[in-house]
Every structure is written in structure tokens, then in C-alpha cells.
Amino acid sequence: MPDGSIPPQDRPNAPKLSLHIPEPAGRPGDAPDFSALPLSPAGAAPRPAVEAAPRDTHGLAYDLIRVLDETGQAVGPWNPRLDPDHLRRGLQAMILTRAFDDRMHRAHRQGKTSFYMKCTGEEAIAIAQAMVLTREDMTFPTYRQQGILIARGYPLATMMNQIYSNASDPILGRQLPIMYSSKEFGFFTISGNLGTQYPQAVGWAMASAYKGDDRIAAAYIGDGATAEGDFHNALTFAAVYRAPVILNIVNNQWAISTFSGMAGGGLTTFAAKGIAYGLPTLRVDGNDFLAVTAATQWAEQRARSNLGATVIEFVSYRAAQHSTSDDPSRYRPADEFDNFPLGDPIARLRRHLTGLGEWDDARQAAAEADAVEQVRAAGREAEAVGTLGQSRPSVKTMFEDVYAGDDWRIREQRQEVGV
Template sequence: MTTTRSEVVYTPTFTDGDEFRLPTFKLLQQDGTLYDGAETPDLDRDKALRIYRAMVFTRVLDERMLAAQRQGRLSFYMQCTGEEAAVIGSTAALDDADMIMAQYREQGALAYRGFTTDEFMNQLFGNEQDYGKGRQMPIHYGSAKLHYMTISSPLATQIPQATGYAYGQKLAGKGHCTITYFGEGAASEGDFHAALNMAAVHKVPVIFFCRNNGYAISTPAIEQFAADGVAPRAFGYKMQVIRVDGNDILAVHEATKAARRMAVEDNCPVLIEAMTYRLAAHSSSDDPSGYRSKKEEEAWREKDPILRMQRWLLDRQWWNEDDEKALQESLRREVLETMKRAEKRPPPALETLVSDVYDEVTPALAEQFEHLKMHIRKYPEAYPKSAGQAKGGA
């Protein structure tokens, strides 16, 4: 049985789909004014300032924590720099109870929802107050109360998981959806295609949000795919799709708000491709000078999404230079002071290595744990005494 609805032709007819080039949705220019013909979005002052604070906080956090990594105080870090509008603008368009399944560069989503500076730092330093109990490397955040699924390292695993979770939301019928974030590099993984196909077939309320930042680590987009970006792939799955300027906070917010409405009201999966740029290195282990030029980076710095929103706020007289100075100073002080507290907290108790793995600690894990304690007692000089180890009985 066929499900296609194509017309019949009697000569070979081929197409590469190039005639279906997608436009890019924009509202806000870099000078802070709207494009001619663009309608002023329905965004009130309080929400706009909440968005802006989250953007600035994310930038400050990224700058300080990369510096901490370079000082040897932190093992690893990944920045959101340059992509704040894509992440925070889309999160702000959701209901706070909608599920977020992030990749690894969406700390701004947590900041917008109210993840505290202490909570960020506890995870980054893996101390005794880390929700993940120090089991993960830095930036692998998670928060049940903020509906933010814990990040995992393998690329694209969260995309099919988002489809499955959204299917559950559809069955629950409580009017919620799931958004999943990923880069254009992750869209080259098989999980991306499996997830979109399942979502389209089962009609689930999920938003696939692709941050097309130009590079999959060092591989430029031009070497990843020959088509017009990621967005046209939605046609193959009969899915709603939009391409948006990822550095335009207003356009991202409006596009995601409309996508959420379709997802929740019509159980319609949506693909959003946000065109942006990773101004920072891929991670603290990466040196982007080996694969892109300073000239290219500087051209994108002129499109800074935070500066663009700041100018819009100034133009509307919702913000001023004194407000900006006070915010920057308070956030820098808050991040620095919180970091100093977090890195002094002891690590999690040793027994947390095996607790919560299963409902009850299995005999095999218990045996491994005893061997670990024996090892630490045998080589105490290699394991400095800490409150966490003391609690574990080593």
C-alpha cells in the first residue's frame, strides 16, 4: 500500500528541491530598531528584562568559568557566547513546565528558568551539593524542578528521547511540549532522522531546535551538507519548519511561541533552524584559530545578540547605562563570590559512587566499593583526606 500523493508523469522528472529555499525570519536590526514592515512583538517590559538578565548572566558566567579553567581551578568548560538569543529567546517562549532536553551549550535556558548561581557552581565543581553527586564532568547540568533533563555527553541522544517524552505528554493531555536543542553537526547523526520521522508519524508535541552556529567543532557547515542548511529536511518528514535569525532575540521568541502553539494545540512537531555563530571555541579544549579566521569572528562579533537586545531596550527606554553598569557589576561579583564558596565545599560522600545506581546497592557494586576503600587505605598519599571520603568510611 502506497501513501504518496504525487501526480503521474510520463517522462523522467528529477528535482533536487532547490526551488524550495526557505526564507529567514527577522524582526530586530543590529541597531536595536525593527525592520521596516516588522510588527512590534507582544513582549512586556518585565519579561524582556528577565530575558536580558539571563543573557548577560550567561555571558558573565562563561567568561569567568573559562578563566577558571585556564587557571586550573576547573577541568573543562563550554561557552554559549554568541548563541544566547537562540537559547534564551526560545526558552522564554515556552511554559516553564515544558520539558527541555539540551545538548551542552544551553546554560542560558537554565538561567532564564531560575537555576541559581550556587546550583551552577555546585555542578561545575562536583561538590557535595551537586545534584549529580560529582559523577559527571562540568556543564552536565540537570534540574527536575525546572524541567531540564540532565545533559549526557554522547551527541544527539537527546533528540529521539525528546520525541518519546513528547509522546508521553500527548497521552497525558496536560498541554505541555518538549523542546530539544542541538547543533547542525548533531543533525548529521542518525538519531536526528529517527526522531523526526517518529515525531511526524505519531504527531507529538515536540520542537526540534537546531542551533546552526556554522561549525561542528572544526568542521564548517559547507562540509557537513550540500543542501540549504538543516531546515529543508523537514519536508521529507512532512513537518512544519521555520528558519530564523538566531541572533535576533525577538524573532526567535516569536517563532518559538508560534511553534509551541502548533505543538500543543495540534500535536504538531516543528523544526526550527536558528542561524547563529559560535563566537567562542567549541570547548575549553579547542583552539578555533586552526580552522577559522579572526576576520570571520570579528564580523560576527558585530552581530552580538546581547548588544542588539540592549539597544532595543534602550530605544524603548526600558533600560539605561546606569542599569547596565549595575547589572554587570552585581553579576560579576555574584559569580566570583559563589565560585569561591563552591570550590571550597567538599566532594560528595564516597558511598554516593554506588548509591542510586540501582534501587538498592547490588552485591557486585558493594564488592567493588569495598575494594575501592581498601585501595584508598593502601595509597592514602594519592587521595588527600576529605570530608567526602571520611563520610564514605575510607
């Protein structure tokens, strides 16, 4: 052609390009297939010294740190050797979290609130971490770390007041249900914009280091949101400034209906994303309470020793729907969780404690009954204030806390409403 280009009909032998769209291993009606999920036997992954150079941890981005084996025994170098009391408290907090989730999910079905999100199957991650870190450390959670509050003894009725947006909601009905906030419990206000909290946690950790403090931060993000720029900014800043922060990636396989492969999960592990930033990287069985504890302790000790941030991928599975607005039967095999190779974190810790002779069926039944009763009592307390629509913070509060001080526009608008 006059411009020097070759028209398509004159390039018949050129291979045709094709666009690749990743697809999950199974859709509704298919058999669950986790063969693409890299696993390691319990006890197999080596445990580097806390002072190890980041590059000496990078193999662990492709392993899977596991402590509990198939029979519920704790094995290998990552065994945190926790005392039975710690384990029992962890199990009880997980049982309580699941009972709370079940109750609030039902409350939504009963029209008592507009929205709810369960963390079923992921309880070990938030709870084991909350028990390693202190309340003075700051967690920057997503919407599936309610276990942090529950493990720390935050009042269940206050959580429900938030879920019901009632007159006793500590955040005055301003947020979607489950977007808790508690400075006192080291729980940063949850954002519905995914990933934004991740680099904020790095900034908080930088501030702690700047002040010569001893507190650290822990941030959470899902597999899907690692695709956000905020994730990459967080890793860059954390690495560059050696921020004392634990950068947790909760890989629960699904981002609403989108499988983890759409965030690049099939191409490498999520832990491996930390390698390019020069950060230490651990890939951990997120349904193994002991492994979560051990990895968190390792990262915590590094952070407190001025060795900076650690990226931890917790491999888990979102057993419930994304939220009450979701129906997973439309997009994934129905029995995936039953076939998930890492099992159920509550069942696994229960089996371990039972094997130690520190737990039995009667104690399990008592713990479950106690959890249901605690939730029921909290429910009575919260519902006495009111469920969604029965009770709400005053309209006047809608006009407060936009700024620290007075703003004439907001004052006039409040007067326009007549409150």
C-alpha cells in the same frame, strides 16, 4: 577481457570521477566570508497562521525570520510585541550568562576545574525559549543551553558545584563539568553523546500527549549532530505521531573544527531537512531575541494545539572556542564573529531596548556589574565547598544509583574498595 569487462586503458575517453570534500569559505589568515549564508532583511519573512499546513511553512526553511533591523527597530509580522519588562529580563539573563561563562572559563584557566564550554553569541536562543516555555515543559538540551537554567533562576552556585565536581554537586561528581541535570527546572540530564536527547524529547512529548497532559518538550541539537541517525529518527517519530515537541537546530556554523558544510549545510538549510518529514520548518535569526521568541511562540502554540512538532533552525555563531580543550585559531579566521552578519545578541537587544527608551548605558553598566557580582557571590559559595580535587562527593556514592535496588556485584566491589 574474457569476463566481458573493459580494462581502464581501453576506456581513455571516459571522464575521470573525482571525490568532493567540502571546505569552509575561510581558514586562519583568510578574510571572513559569510556570502554563502542565505539571509533575508528583517521583517521580510511572512508569518503563516499557527494552524497553517506544514507545506505552507516550507518557504520559511529558506528565508530567515528576523524582527530586529539594522537600527534595532522591531519590524514585520513576526514582531512578538513583548513588553519592556520581558525584554529587560531577557537581556539581564543574557548578560548574566555571559558573565557566568567568562568567570567559569577563567576558573578553568586557574586550574579550578577540568573543562568548560561557553555559549557566547548563542545566549538568545536558550534564554528566549526558556522564557516562552514553562518550567513544567521539559527541555532536552545540549551542552550549550546553560541559558535555560540561568533564565529560570537556577542557583549559579549549584551550577558551579557541578562544574567543580565538589561535595555539593547535585549529580555527585558523575559527569563532566557543565553536564547539568534538573528535573525541577525542566532541564533533562545532558548527554555527552551528541544527538541522543533529540528522539528522547520526542518520546517525552508522545507520553505527554498519551496522558492528555498540556506540557510540551523542546529539544536542541547542533548543526553538526544533525548528521546523526538520532536526528532523523526524531523527525520521523515526531512527524508520524504528531508529537508536541519543538525540534531546535542551533546552527552555530562550527562543530569543533568542522564547518557546517560537513553536515550538509552548504547544500541546503538545516531547517529544510524537516521538509521531507512533512514537518513545519522555520529558519530564524538566532541572535535576534525577538525573532527567537516569536518563532518559539509559534511552535509552542502549534504543539499545545495538538498540531505537533516544528523544526526550527536558529542561525547563530559559536563565538568562543568549542570548549576549553579547543583552539579555534588553528582552523578558522580569527575575526569571524566580529564580521558575522547577525551580530551579537546582547548588543542587538540592548540597542532595541535603548531605542524604545527602556534602557540606557547606565542601566547596561549596572546590569553588567550586577551580573559580575552575582557570579562572584556564587563563586565564593561554591569555592567555599571546594574546587575540583579540593572537595568531592564520597567514594561510596560512586557505587550508588546504578540500579534502583541493591546489586551484589556492586556491593562486593564497594566493600573491596573499603567504603
